[in-house]
Amino acid sequence: MAKAYGGNPQLNASRALTRVRDEDVAIAQSGYRPTASINVQAGVTQQEGSLEGGTRQQLLKPASAGLVVNQTLFNGFQTDNNTRRAESGVYGQRETLRFTEMSVLFSAAQSYMNVLADTATLELRRNNVEVLEEQLRQTRDRFNVGEVTRTDVAQAEARLAGARADVSAAESALRTSIGIYRQNIGVEPRQLAPGRPLDRYVPASLDQAVAVGLKEHPQILSAFHAVDAAEAQVKVFEGTLYPTLSVQGQVQQAYDQQLANTSGYAASILGRLTIPLYQGGQEYAQIRQAKETAGQRRIEAEQVRDQVRAQIVDFWGRLEAAKARVIASQAQVQANEVALNGVREEARVGQRTTLDVLNAQQELLNARVNLITAQRDRVIFSYGVVQAIGRLTVRFTAVPVAAYSPKTHFDQVKDLWFGVRTADGR
Incomplete structure (x- = not known):
């Protein structure tokens, strides 16, 4: 899980998107800040005029340079609400990142247990093939001395052929699991230790699990942040109906504007108040549209709550069933081991046929395979419950790896006034 957390490309992409959303706050806060520009002009002007007794020509080289600074003082709280909307987007993306982290860790655990x-x-x-090969050898020896018939030999041969086909299928399944392991974790599986269930992080009851999930699951929290963002967008559009107040300061130095070898200096400060009256109804339509979007987000949030609740109940039921299957499969294996030993002893004295022995061996093999599957499911579904309640993270489960903090990048960029390099130096 530590390796998947550090190198999974899906998780790294979600972290990058979180950093993208951080910049939305810096963009929104730019509305609080002034804008400044420098204007420079230069050229050549030929002037010619008539005077008594002749004409007069003058070659001017006009030039000017000026600084203009604009500052918005009031815009109907649009900047405030744009910032609030951007912050809600950041918080929502952080929860999406946490959900991606949980999905990656669950996939890693699932891949591990499948391998x-x-x-x-x-x-x-493979062991079954070896047993059946020995069974076939013994059956042929008994056939050669007349203890069994050709039918017994054919039954042993058929069962061995089927076992070899099962080995090929098992090899294919293992190769597939190794490929998925490599995709999810980033390395080849080497000397894997036995998997252990996350029982200490599983709530004591289904009701507790549902309560935790509805409070902490990142999909639910992300959905409610989306509601906050949509409500802030309504306020942004409502702000377009308010007056806008701004101030502009300007200084300018000019040369040779009308006469050669002259200069002039000007400075001004202007206030501007704009009161919107009617813009064709667009602003009203945008407000209505934003309100409908906010309503949609609320409905979606309730839908996500229902989905999370259903997922918790589903994984809880699977975990309980897996626990019962482990106990039942262990008992089945023990019973089949006793039965196989008895059938073999009875076959030696002629009370059981070769087919009886083959069937007993197959039943024991099936029981052992079922036990492996049940033990795998027991571990995977414990991880599934912890994921479903929103707690399958490296912080909560104490995975030995440095946890990624999205707040670090957010604090680095939210108040930047200038600069084109990213926080990591790109």
């Missing part, structure tokens, strides 16, 4: 289970299953099936 373990498929490796154990392949080993069982």
Whole structure:
């Protein structure tokens, strides 16, 4: 899980998107700040005029340079609400990042357990081939001395052929699991330790699990941040109906504007008040549209709550069923081991047929495979419950890896007035 957390491309892409959303706040806060520009002009002017007794020509080289500064003082709280909308977007993306983290960690755990289970299953099936090869050899020896018929030999041969086909299928399944493991975790599986369930992070009851999930699940929190952003957007559009007040300061130095070898200096400060009256109805339509969008986001948030609740109940039921299957499969394996030993002893004295022995061996193999599957599901579904309640993160489960903090980048860029380099130096 630590390796998946550090190198999974899906998680890294979600972190990058979180940093993108951080810049939305800096963009929104630019509305609080002044804008400044320098204007420079230069050229050549030929002037010619008539005077008594002749004409007069003059070559001018007019030039000017000026500084203009604009500052918005009031715009109907649009900047405030744009900032609030951007911050809600940042918080929502952080929750989306946390959900991506949980999905990646769950996929890593699932991949890990699938490789373990498929490796154990392949080993069982290979051992079964060896047992059936020995069974076939013994059956042929008994056929040669007349103890069994050709039918017994054919049954042993058929069962061995099927076992070899099962080995091929198990090898294919293991290769697939290894490929998915490499995709999710980033390295080849090497010397995997037995997997352990996350029982200490699983709530004591289903009701507690649902309560935790509805309070902490990142999809729910992200959905409500989307509601906040939509409501702020309504306020932004409502702000277009308010007056706008701004101030402009300007200084300018000019040369040779009318006469050669002359200069002039000017400075001014102007206030501007703009009162909107009617813009064709666009602003009203935008307000109505934004309100409908906010209503949609509220409905979607409730839908997400229902989905999370259903997912918690689903994984909880799967975990309880897996626990029961482990106990039942262990009992089944023990019973089939006793049965196989008994059938073999009875077959030696002629009370059981070759088919009886083959069937007993197959039942024991099936029970062992079922136990492996149940043990795998027992671990995976414990991770599934922790994910469903919103707690499958490196911080909560104490995975030994440095946790990524999206707040660090946010604090670095939210108040930047200038600069084109990203926080990591790009």
